[in-house]
Amino acid sequence: MTVFKIPESVLVVIYTPALDVLLIKRADVPEFWQSVTGSKDKPDETFEQAARREVFEEAGMDCQLGSAWQENLQDWRLENIYQIYPHWRHRFAPDVLFNTEHLFGLQVPAGAPVRLSPREHTDYRWLPYTQAAELCFSPSNAEACLMLPHLLARKDPP
Template sequence: MAYKKPESALVVLYDQHYRVLLLQRQDDPTFWQSVTGALEDGELPLETAYREVREEIGIDAKAHGFVVNDHGKQNKYVIRSRWLHRYPPGTVHNTEHVFSLQINSDLPIVLTEHLQYEWVSKDEALTRLWSPSNREAVSLFVPSVP
C-alpha cells in the first residue's frame, strides 16, 4: 500500500438553498464530514478539490460550470490515531487546504466512499460535523440564508 501524503483538500459544499452537504464515513458511521481527500503527487490543492468532488459525489464541477472557491486558508491538525497507518512512519500532522463550492442540489449524487449523504441547514451541520476544522470552514465560508 502506498502511503497517503499528509496534505489534503477540504471542500465544503452547499446548495442554492444554503444547505450544507454532509457525508457519513464508511469506516466510522459516527463521523460526518464534507468532501475531503489527500493530494496526489504533483497535484495542486485546487486540482485535488475538483477531483475529490468528482470522485466522492460523482459531480464534475467544471463540466457544470461550478467554481471551487479557494479561501487561502490552511489548517494543521493531528491525524486521528486510527488513521496513522495510512501515512509515512512518524507522520502525525496533516495540512488541510480549505475550499467551498456551491452546487445545485437537484443534481444526482453518487457516493463512492460514504454510507449516505444529507443536505442540512448550516446550524445543523455545525452540530453534526466531527472535525473542528470542518465546522470552522462551514461557519466561515457557507453564507447564511438571505
Template sequence: MTPAVYKRPQSVLVVICTRGGEFLMLRRTHPGQFWQSVTGSLAPGESPRSAALREVWEETGLRVGSALIDLKHSVLFPIVRAWRARYAPNVCFNREYWFALVLETRRMIRLNPLEHLEYRWLSAERAARLTGSWTNRNAIRALAAC
C-alpha cells in the same frame, strides 16, 4: 520487497452548499457515524485544486470545473493516532486546504459506496453540529457567515 507507499500529509476539504444555505454532508462507511463534507488526500504531484476537483467527482458525481472556489485558507492539524500508520513514520500532522462549491439548488448526489453510505442537505448549524471534524465545522460556519 516492495517499498511502503504512504499517504501524503496534505488534503482538501470541499464544503458544498446551495445559495439557499443548505450544506451537503456525507456519512462515511468507516467509521459509520462520521459525517463530513467532501475530503481527500492529495496524490503525489497533485495540486490542492486538482485534488479538490477529483474528490468532488469521486465522492458526489459532480463535475464542477471553474465553479470551485479556492478559499485560500489551510489548517494544520494532528493526524488521529488510529490513522497515523497510513503516513510515513514520524509524520504527525496534516495540512488541509479549504475549497467551496456554491450551487443554485440541491443536486442529486452519486455516492461512492466504498466511501459513503448516505448524504443529507442540512442547514449550516445542523451540518456543523453533525460533523465530527473541528476543521469541517469551522469551514461550514465560516462559509455560512459570508
C-alpha cells in the same frame, strides 16, 4: 514497498445558494459525517486539482475544468494544520504526525444530484449550514461550515 498517504489534503464544503451543506457519512467510521475530503494523490497534484478530483470521486459532482460547474469551485485561501487522528496514522509514514488541509467551497444548485462512492460513503444529507456544523465530526469541518456566510460575503471573493 508501502505507499503512504501525502499529509496534504483538501476539505470541500459543497453548498447551495440557501446555504444548505452536503454532508456525507463515512463507510469506515459510520458515526462520522463530513464534507468532501481527501489527500493529494501525488506530490505535484495541486490542491485545486485534488479538490476537483475528490468532489467527483466522493459526491459524483463534476467541477472539473471544462464542466458546467468549473467556475463554482472557490479556493477559500485558508489552511488548517492538525494532528492526524491515531486510527488513521498507519496510512502515513511513521514520522508524519500532522496534516495540512486546504479549504474550498463549491456552490451547486438546490437538488443537485449526489452519487456517492459506496466504498467510502454510505449516506448523505443536505442540512442548513449551522446544523451541518453540529453534525461534523471534524472541528475544522464544523468551523468551515460556520464560516460559510462570512466567506461568501468577503469583499475579496474567494
